[in-house]
Amino acid sequence: MSNVLLEVKDLKKYYKVPKGMLHAVDGVSFNLEKGETLGIVGESGCGKTTIGRAILRLVEPTSGSVIFDGVDILKLNKQEMRHMRRNMQLIFQDPFSSLNPRKTITQTIEEPIILANMIPDPDKRFMRVMELMDTVGLAERLVNTYPHELDGGRRQRIGIARALAMNPKFIICDEPVSALDVSIQAQILNLMKKIQREMGLTYIFITHNLAVVSHFSDDIVVMYLGRLIEKAPSETLFANPLHPYTQALLSAIPVPRIHNRPERLLLRGEITSPINPEPICRFANRCNYAMPICSKEEPGLIEAEPNHFVACHLVGRGNGCSFS
């Protein structure tokens, strides 16, 4: 029996804008096994958040398929999808705006339980809320507090408890720690890891922070302007990044040490528009290794070494790793 929990095939999400079609996510495919974590990395506008939302059908994908536990969820009707969402939850980036300011912690956590009518008995439901609060490390005395009384770390714990309320199999974490201070960030990351271990959860971890994703993920997908440009196991990606963009992204991170500082590969220019992109390499205008072919053809995704996929004309033409 296959261990694959989530299979995303050729997922596309286009938006109609006055100037044409905005290709937010453009033909992304990947598999995710049970209990594993997939990191999706990229900068603003690369489509990482849209992928997460398209998988949950919070935005309707333009085309492609999302197979969750053997079911193509893009074919489900509203009622079926609602049921399916119990298995798939989302943790948001900003714990300051993702909680209802007029609801107490208890009300926020029990809301999904009430909506799904999972535990009709109020006393039992309250027990469940307490249990969830305990799981995420929220003290019992906080049951009746409101979000504004709590700091960012505790608010994010509420967000996690709410996501866990449905006993999901799969959670999409969209930048869950980027609004938090480093000392708190580490607490939340450790908590998410512990929950994953104990409950056998599968995560998609969306972030722009490569240090966080390297710490957390089994596999990593790198996105650029809606395209998946590189995918590899975490260790492989950091040890041997093949795409020039991945290399630049890795080298752009300021390293908190003063000796053996890596040399920096600086990119020129900025991200281009994802509206009506031409069928060429979308990174070509910023790439330090651009060749004539890069502005003529769009590179396909090829397997450069086992489990390491990359979409770049430099790779697979005999001079693949020559620049790394």
Add this chain to the structure above:
Amino acid sequence: MEIKKINEQENTLEIKNLVIHYISDEEVVKAVNGVNIIIKAGKTLGLVGETGAGKTTTALSILNLVPEPQGKILSGEVLLEGRSVLSMSEHELEVMRGDKVAMIFQDPMTSLNPVHTVGHQIAESIEIHRKVSKHQALKQAKEMLELVGIPSERSNEYPYQFSGGMKQRVDIAIALACSPDLLIADEPTTALDVTIQAQVLKLINELRQTYHMSMLMITHDLGIVAEVCDEVSIAYAGRIIEHGTLEDIFDHMRHPYTKGLFGALPDIGVRRSELMPIKGLMPDPTNLPSGCPFHPRCDYVMEVCPQSLPENKWLSETHCVECHLYKDTNESML
């Protein structure tokens, strides 16, 4: 806390025992509780700390811009090239701001005026401080744009026509237009993507060498500190709990909080099963713990810690720490 006597002339900025509280009817927010900072001419100091450590309030005091009426500077001195900022008249402050000291803000999306062209915004401070004609100021503004890597033809465009990284470059051009002696950069790259951040940091590094200016770099990112700073001050609950050169802090960090900060960082490319977070939370500035403000979160807490504030101890010529674990020598009681 005693400051070692260094030649007064060499210091662009000296902050001595600064205390700033925000006082309202309901509560007193103790934002800054005795900060001491020295920035030597031409050097960059990194001021590192988490939310609520008092970094931004300290920076605002240098321009005498602490928000009134709640913000009260209760004691302390801010000396800019030997002159007290806090006793300057309104006119003297106007002359100083933008000319001697300039500031880059965290969010380039909100710190520019949306209804003026970027050229106009850069020219404004040149016109005021250099007493030149509008035409001349605009010409210099275009040169500034080129300097920060934006084609001068774009000086007639409005902020919305620029990307985040470009807006931050405009911000930098405005700050540098009058070649200030001190540049305050408050989290200048936090709102930017990493590849753009790398470009902006490179630009800041180049310009600071060209202009020989001193800089106060406020950040929470130790990676940025390693990249642009000469010295580092670690702030916690409105105090500088450790200060030293890059080497002192990165290789010989002493304060348990500083050690905690480094331990909590995920290491790139290394999959450890657990990070080592600092336990507990930042203290509530309206209700600070007694004694050492870090003691409730400290792994090495001793009997003395809740009772008295640790004195500042110099471990070497350049490295000082506020912690009961250390005596005036290099030895610790650990």
